[in-house]
Amino acid sequence: MASHNLLLLPGDGIGPEIMGEAKGILNWFGKRGIASFETETALVGGASYDACGKAISEDTMKLADQADAVLFGAVGGPKWDGVPYDARPEAGLLRLRKDLGLFANLRPAICYPALADASSLKRDVVEGLDILILRELTGGVYFGEPKEIVTLENGEKRAVDTQLYTTHEIERIARVAFDLARTRRNKVSSAEKRNVMKSGVLWNQVVTKIGKEEYPDVQLEHVLADNCAMQLVRWPKQYDVIVCDNLFGDILSDVAAMLTGSLGMLPSASLGAPDPTTGQRKSLYEPVHGSAPDIAGRSLANPIAMIASVGMALRYSFGLGEAADLLDKAIANVLATGTRTKDIAEKGSNAVSTQEMGAAILKEL
Numbered sequence: 001m002a003s004h005n006l007l008l009l010p011g012d013g014i015g016p017e018i019m020g021e022a023k024g025i026l027n028w029f030g031k032r033g034i035a036s037f038e039t040e041t042a043l044v045g046g047a048s049y050d051a052c053g054k055a056i057s058e059d060t061m062k063l064a065d066q067a068d069a070v071l072f073g074a075v076g077g078p079k080w081d082g083v084p085y086d087a088r089p090e091a092g093l094l095r096l097r098k099d100l101g102l103f104a105n106l107r108p109a110i111c112y113p114a115l116a117d118a119s120s121l122k123r124d125v126v127e128g129l130d131i132l133i134l135r136e137l138t139g140g141v142y143f144g145e146p147k148e149i150v151t152l153e154n155g156e157k158r159a160v161d162t163q164l165y166t167t168h169e170i171e172r173i174a175r176v177a178f179d180l181a182r183t184r185r186n187k188v189s190s191a192e193k194r195n196v197m198k199s200g201v202l203w204n205q206v207v208t209k210i211g212k213e214e215y216p217d218v219q220l221e222h223v224l225a226d227n228c229a230m231q232l233v234r235w236p237k238q239y240d241v242i243v244c245d246n247l248f249g250d251i252l253s254d255v256a257a258m259l260t261g262s263l264g265m266l267p268s269a270s271l272g273a274p275d276p277t278t279g280q281r282k283s284l285y286e287p288v289h290g291s292a293p294d295i296a297g298r299s300l301a302n303p304i305a306m307i308a309s310v311g312m313a314l315r316y317s318f319g320l321g322e323a324a325d326l327l328d329k330a331i332a333n334v335l336a337t338g339t340r341t342k343d344i345a346e347k348g349s350n351a352v353s354t355q356e357m358g359a360a361i362l363k364e365l
């Protein structure tokens with residue numbers, strides 16, 4: 001049985017609490033002989049700043065680079081509001097994404113039948129929803145140069161952001177989208193704004209070419225990003241994989257998140273390019289939510305987003321799709337029995353603790 005080397009970065013706030021439950025799940029798979037994990041734990045975010053004055057240390061960066069995958073909790077909190085910009089807790093996560101080259105951000109939006117009434121939309125619109133937003137994470141308007149505010153001669157100011165994509169950047173995210181679609185319902189929807197943006201024109205051309213030449217078996221459709229936002233709220237089940245740039249992905253994945261109920265339910269994966277010789281990708285798995293300082297240290301956090309992130313690691317880094325399916329099924333079954341943490345419980349009804357939710361999922365496994 002192959003052994004996988006995982007770096008655990010619990011971080012701040014509820015990070016350590018939910019990471020504790022993720023560890024329990026990893027141990028279970030180890031004990032059952034399904035997979036074996038070697039884990040190492042290190043500091044990131046505010047916890048790292050307190051220890052060494054940096055949001056992530058060089059030693060930890062080295063561990064992340066050597067690991068088969070990184071499991072990340074959450075960072076930040078009011079305690080670190082005043083720290084220097086470059087040492088702010090979020091800088092640790094941004095450095096990891098950038099230095100590990102994690103260009104592909106996978107955000108599944110799954111609506112468990114038991115939670116369909118917690119969605120902002122009607123039950124029949126979201127029940128059984130299982131879509132995946134694939135966001136390009138290291139390019140586009142977030143990083144394009146020039147990026148500046150300039151004062152003009154007449155005293156007026158001018159702000160510039162640059163939306164910039166190369167063929168290579170679009171090709172590699174397109175391939176991830178098509179590969180993912182093949183493991184799902186075989187459909188890719190590519191969202192851009194080719195009607196007003198040159199980057200949208202190139203995006204559309206490159207995705208079309210990759211689809212035709214390399215993935216003729218996968219259904220491809222193009223949708224304008226604004227229309228996609230509307231369609232997500234109108235009838236989201238028409239989608240399987242939605243692929244888009246950094247900015248549209250940021251917005252569309254937040255829209256999709258609201259279809260599913262609670263922030264405490266949403267996992268994510270960030271993947272790098274496959275190594276040309278080994279085929280291995282750098283990868284980081286984390287819940288979509290933040291460190292929730294308002295509930296930290298009180299065993300109130302929902303650990304499902306973190307536990308489902310472990311499931312994504314099993315699926316996308318370790319080739320353990322069946323184990324991931326088993327874990328997803330256990331989560332769905334536990335929810336079906338009515339077990340709820342406070343964020344997903346109906347007002348006035350009983351809620352379980354972080355640890356009780358973790359234990360219930362283990363028992364169901």
Ligand code: ATP
Nearest residue numbers: 076263264289290291292293294295301302303343
């Ligand atoms: P960030 O900027 O790091 O994304 P944020 O400001 O978006 O953070 P979160 O930390 O995600 O905020 O918290 C938003 C709200 O959702 C808070 O009220 C928090 O308590 C709640 N919340 C977030 N994650 C969970 C969770 N796992 N379980 C229960 N409640 C959660």
Ligand code: MG
Nearest residue numbers: 288289290291
């Ligand atoms: Mg947030």
